[in-house]
Amino acid sequence: MRIYLDHNATTPVRPEVADAMDVVQRSLFGNASSVHEEGAAAKAECDRARARVASLLRVEPADVLFTGGATEANNTALLGLLAQRTEGPGHLVTTNVEHPSVDAPLEWLERAGWCVTRVPVDAEGRVEEDAVVAAITPETALVSVIWANNETGVLQPVEAIAAAVRDHGVPFHSDATQAVGKVSVDLSSVPVDLLSLSAHKLNGPKGVGCLIARGGIAFEPILLGGPQERRRRGGTENVAGIAGLGVACELAEHELPERSSRYRALRDRLWEGLQAKVPGIRRNGSAVFVLPNSLNVEFEGAAGEILLQALDLEGIAVSSGAACASGTIEPSQVLLAMGRSPEAARGSLRMSVGYGVDEVQIDQLLAVLPDLVERARRASTV
Numbered sequence: 108m109r110i111y112l113d114h115n116a117t118t119p120v121r122p123e124v125a126d127a128m129d130v131v132q133r134s135l136f137g138n139a140s141s142v143h144e145e146g147a148a149a150k151a152e153c154d155r156a157r158a159r160v161a162s163l164l165r166v167e168p169a170d171v172l173f174t175g176g177a178t179e180a181n182n183t184a185l186l187g188l189l190a191q192r193t194e195g196p197g198h199l200v201t202t203n204v205e206h207p208s209v210d211a212p213l214e215w216l217e218r219a220g221w222c223v224t225r226v227p228v229d230a231e232g233r234v235e236e237d238a239v240v241a242a243i244t245p246e247t248a249l250v251s252v253i254w255a256n257n258e259t260g261v262l263q264p265v266e267a268i269a270a271a272v273r274d275h276g277v278p279f280h281s282d283a284t285q286a287v288g289k290v291s292v293d294l295s296s297v298p299v300d301l302l303s304l305s306a307h308k309l310n311g312p313k314g315v316g317c318l319i320a321r322g323g324i325a326f327e328p329i330l331l332g333g334p335q336e337r338r339r340r341g342g343t344e345n346v347a348g349i350a351g352l353g354v355a356c357e358l359a360e361h362e363l364p365e366r367s368s369r370y371r372a373l374r375d376r377l378w379e380g381l382q383a384k385v386p387g388i389r390r391n392g393s394a395v396f397v398l399p400n401s402l403n404v405e406f407e408g409a410a411g412e413i414l415l416q417a418l419d420l421e422g423i424a425v426s427s428g429a430a431c432a433s434g435t436i437e438p439s440q441v442l443l444a445m446g447r448s449p450e451a452a453r454g455s456l457r458m459s460v461g462y463g464v465d466e467v468q469i470d471q472l473l474a475v476l477p478d479l480v481e482r483a484r485r486a487s488t489v
Contacts, residue, residue: 108422109422109423109424110422110423110424110464110468110471110472111424111463111464112423112424112425112458112459112460112464112468112472113424113425113426113457113458113459114400114459114460114461114462114464115257115258115260115285115308115398115400115401115426115457115459116426116459117307117308117313118307118308118309118310118311118461118462119310119461119462119463120310120311120312120351121310121311121354121355121358121462123354123358124310124311124312124351124354124355124358125351127350127351127353127354128312128347128348128350128351130350131149131152131346131347131350132347135148135149135152135346135347135350136149137149138343138344139152139153139335139343139344139346140333140334140335140343140344149344149346152346152349152350153173153344153346153349153350154168155350155353156173156349156350156352156353156354156356157171157173157349157353158353159353159354159356159357159360160317160352160353160356162356162357162360163287163292163356163357163359163360164287164292164293164294164302164319164356165293165294165295165296166294166295166319166321167321169337170319170320170321170322171317171319172317172318172319172320172336172337172339172340173315173316173317173336173340173344173345173349173352174315174316174317174318174340175314175315175316175345176305176306176307176313176314176315176316177206177208177282177284177303177304177305177308177316178208178305179316179318179329179330180303180304180305180316180317180318181206181208181209181212181280181282181303182208182212182329183318183326183328183329183340184251184280184301184303184318184320184326185199185209185212185213185216185249185251185280186212186215186216186327186329187326187327187328187329188248188249188278188280188301188324188325188326188327189216189221189248189249190326190327190329191325191326191327192248195220196216196219196220196221196222197221197222197246197247197248198221198222198223198224198244198246198247198248199213199216199221199222199223199224199247199248199249199250199251200223200224200226200239200242200243200247200249200250200251201213201223201224201225201226201250201251201252202225202226202227202228202234202239202252202253202263203225203226203227203228203444204228204232204234204253204256204261204440204441204444204445205251205253205282206253206257206282206284208282209251209253209282213251222246224242226238226239226242227444228261228444228445229445230445230446231261231392231393231396231445232256232259232261232391232392232393232441232444232445233261233263233264233393233396234252234263234264234268236264236267236268236271239252239268239271239272240268240271240272240275243272243275243277247275247277248277248278249277249278249279249280250268250272250277250278250279250280251279251280251281251282252265252268252279252280252281253281253282253285254281254282254283254284254285254286254292254302255283255285255286255289255290255398255401256285256392256441257284257285258403258439258441258442258457259391259392259393259397259401259403259441259442259445259457260285260392260397260398260400260401260402260403260459261392261393261396261397262286262290262393262396262397262398263396264396265281265283265297265299266296266297269281269297269298269299270297270298272298273298278300278301278324279298279299279300279301280299280300280301280302280303281299281301281302281303282302282303283302283303283304284303284304284305284308284316285308285398285401286398287304287308287309287356287359288308288309288310288355288356288359288363288366289309289366289367289370289398289399289400290363290367290398290399291363294319294321299319299321300320300321300322300324301318301319301320301321301324302318302319303316303317303318303319304316304317304319306348306351306352306355309355309356309359310355310358310359310461310462311348311351311352311354311355311356312347312348312351312352314345314348315345315348315349315351315352316352317352320339326339328340328341330342367399368399370398370399370400370460370461371399371400373400373460373464373465373466373469374399374400374401374402374460376466376469377402377458377460377469377472377473378390378402378404380469380470380473381404381473381476384473384476384477385406385476385477385480387406387407387408387484388404388405388406388407389404389405389407389451390402390403390404390405391403391404391405391442391445391447391455392445398459400459400460400461401457401458401459402457402458402459403442403455403456403457403458404455404456404458405447405451405452405454405455406454406455406456406480406483406484407451407454408454408484408487408488409454409480409483409484409487410453410454410483410486410487411427411453411454411455411456412427412453413483413486413487414427414456414476414479414480414483415427415456417479417482417483418472418475418476418479421475421479423471423472423475425456425457425458426456426457426458426459427455427456427457438450438452438453439452439455442455458472
């Protein structure tokens, strides 16, 4: 049986989620926008899921806008909010370790004349609250800061940043895709205006997520052509996916303390084992302000893509912090932003635990990885 340690990429769907989706697919086939009984039943399922998402995040159900995932939610938050601006291009503040689904729309806005300030992170991958606030100008229309990084798991001081940004009267957005379901994201105490997430990061299905838009904050829809989601997102609702997201959020709400503790114990077992068995390693990112399930490690003198492929042949799935394009391995932009060299970034692996991972699997990885690292290091010197 294979060992899956890439839960920050996507997670296995929980049986409870799959069962709920199966019921919808088989029995609740109506269009949630239709007024007949079948449509009303589908709408009721969406409303039930909306309430479950809202309960996990401590927001009002009306604040929950279902989307096709966090990429759509991020694009809606950035492009939809700013499309209504009548003064012309303005200014945005973000960090230099955002997810590509935030970076890409920001680059589009730059080409359209917007000014974007990317506040740098320190060697541990954290951005300073004061640096974000100092970047705000009278022209700042939005501040967007990732809650938890997808590569390193590093948690940003979102609570403090959100409060400071609110004091300046500027809307605040956070991509919380990696955080929801792993750590507490309680918006009753964090003044976030817009927040994005994806179901498949917390044991729900792919292709569905949501944008939390609080307090009636206005934005232009980026998907036009229908009155769905209170005219904020056109398109027939993915009722089965929405139901799955709702169940995943309900499970997360009930299990979060135990889940976080369990993931942390597995992650720490892995890191301590690596320290004992593999020389020449370094942890990438903060060891304190980090998701409980995430570990990013540099293996000095070993190519990360070689280790990834060797582990895959051993039946173990992990992730490299690099992107593959046309056979070329590019170093992780996140690790470069933290001051790592291109060589160090290419020699790093991300290992992330989650549902279904146990101590036996961690120990199996630790049993094979030292030899694979040694072989990869020898190969790099040939």
